[in-house]
Amino acid sequence: MNDYSVQLYNRDFSQILRPYSLEFTPERISWSAIGGPSEAMIKATGPIIELWEMIERLRCPIEVIAPNKTMIWWGFIESVTIQTKSISVSVSLDQMSNRVCVTYAEVNVAGAVGERKTTTWYENADSIAAYGTKERRLSKSQATQSEAENYAQTQLDRLKYPITKHSFLNADDHSEGNVILTCAGWWKTLGWKYFEFSGGKESFEDIGIGLMALGKGLTSTTISFEAHVDSPKIKDTTEGLLDFSTNETIYVLGSVANNGTYTISSTRDLDAPAGCYLIVEESVVNGAAGPSVTIQGAVKCAQSFQISTIEGWLAASLRIRMKREGSPTDNVVVSLYSDSFGVGTLLASGSLPGTTISENLNWVEISLNAMVFLDPATTYWIVVERDGAIDSKNYYKVDANEDLSYTSGVMKIWNGAAWVDRVPDADMLFQVGGVEEATAQLERILVSGAQFFSAVDVDIDSGVYSSPYRDGDTTALQCVEDLLSSGTTNYRRILANVDFQRRVNLYEEPVSGSKDYYLYSDGSLHDWMGRKINKWDYPVGVWAKLADVIPASADTQKISDPSKVFIEKIVFNIKEDEIYLQERDYVGLMEI
Template identity: 25%
Template structure:
């Protein structure tokens, strides 16, 4: 064993092991055995038989004399999708990309598990996207990469080195995407609604229907300012009252300086998420925060007609709500706490589940475009921490369960010193926290303040005694 490392988030991070196998076996035999070990689980056990380090084999290197041959899963992908931009460039992140069908090498997926990859085209071409993904799979990139090189250091016998990664790193094998959780009307853009210039347009109200209940925390609309308004634009979520805006449920005001730069998607963020019930109509009501001004006002972008079938647009003229022959462009993503998003992830084939020990109180959209790996998404959520200000982290334990917790981590793990004075421990349980150890000569627990292990010096503990 040359090296074992652990890190947060994730736990087991990397391992390097080397051996000198039976030199009587021919080099061809070892070369055949290399690929058979790639992707396989690797466990290193402590003296009690518990998983001390757990992960999977990423690379195996064989050296004889000055010749080195290696096989690796790095750079391989056996399930590929290609995305391309849509011509509707004003649809925002929610309508910017389309993707072709997933293409996969079935034999490689069965052998190594699915290792996904996303290819991005710069031009809107659906046919080229399909061809690009298929070409990747039918080529050699769905198989392990082999490398041969001449080593300056001569090794007299045969040496084999295994490089392994932790299960957290394997989350990079999965492309993250969640198409659910989006209530939006994105089309159009050629027509506009003036707001706050004169008494004929004091307010605008766009109704929408919620088919599945969700929590709304972000209100997106395409808008701009004319002149230099000094107030802002208020966006409210209201209940429906016989086809007209009713009781106020939540509101947010966007200051005028946020409207600089012409028409673009702007965000009104609610202080607290607003719960919207299923099979119910609601309204987005917009009005300026200050007085009417004929020179400085706001403009909302709409579609080219009444294109949203589940709602309507009305304008308030100080006397009545007048029906408009178009609809506003809007987007309401469903919001969830990051702890709920993590706990609600679909099953992952190489993990046994997820356990979240604390609600985060931090809300993020459920909908996610095809862009990041699952590991990148999880680390983004963890980095947001909790509403109370503490940091969130996670480890994959010896049973391959993702444990999500806040820092500092204080697990109650009891360790007993054996007769040989060896101290067995599981690093994932120590990361981010302290540890209580019962010494035979003490009746109370002592607290370990720090722990350091090296092959040369062994295990060193610093306690609060």
């Protein structure tokens, strides 16, 4: 006889629902080390009218009560399947979505495919009020904006309420008057919402026109200056100046009377006598060769920024979009500075060998030698430079954008003597990457995705740091389970349990020890004191030792310890009175 019972509640967790003359029989329940109560299947019998009313109980809380009157499983009704003599009707929340958006590659009226875009979210307030928010990001390979928006609203209209499916049965094999309730644990509802968090990343990534040389230049005693109204010249008796190009901005240092900023109009190679010259837009005064004169581009470039979040975070890395010219053998140094009416005090830095930088434009990442806490509404500077001497043939190019679309900072150039405005003005492309302790991230994600959880309790600090940035393309469930699997500095996972009050508790996976359970060959489980555990009370997320399974004569010295089992999941088939165990890192179920 099945002495198990169920308890039903309204969707708002208030008044206990009375099922009148329906009889509920739990047939199967399961628990997992990640999330606690996982799945349940409950059969209901009774008058057909009352059975059909069960479709109104979707997303209602439900509890399974053991013969000793203790609550052993809790969750919500996810689907209702009503079996008549010839037709089975299933109504489910699984494929329902009452808040949708569409990601698409935009196509203009001329048929050109542009950048990836996402529509606004469209939602159905009535469904959300009834069942809670259940989001879905849809995709369309190519579409105009209006087409994508119409597609989103069309799909919302189709998916906004629980989806009904029909199966046609052989009337001889089925009797009228059965309902199967498929139930899920509250942990699953984390998959109902996507999670987005902009903290842990500040960037300007808009590619445009503005590529600029870094660390390019030469120093020589053979450079002279020739004043001319129409074509002022900077001349050299060697051909070193030919490495500079039209429209390039250069800085002159060390001359007697021509130090300053110049824009190159054109370059000329002299056949006789040997040498070359640059025609510049600005005027010069006559000056003979002799002094040691430096002609160079930007020695350093800097970009200021402020983080966009209202909470501060730890910066751990910087990324710059750049390339190399020639074969530089020194290092690129990227640093983070405070602001003091411009570039201020060095906070942290990192370097990258020039030989590892590609000849093609790519993002390069530099880890900082110290993590720096970035405060909101505070200006910081990224400075990029080379640690070797300037070179007219072997140098670097840093990507910038002259559209000036980054509104939280400005770009400056170090010309060898001072920080000056770039000509023309631009913004340097950059990314600041942050990190945050994993359990702090977990708490934030759980609170954000917890439309049904009552509280979140975090009992540990993982000690593991990773980027908290999330672009909103993954669900809260995916984000959380990824972080749980990363584990702690003890190299153990973080486990999660949702208790009967819907409180989430995070804790470190235990180690095997003196209080492990004991698993016997007859399938029974005993605690460390030898007390036999009821099947409905079998725990998950614990270690069990095989008590009388492995003969003493078996040689197990050269394999991992076969006497220990970590119980990852339990399925209790109440109907057959059978327990199935799934151990950690195992893909199947083991019947005992």
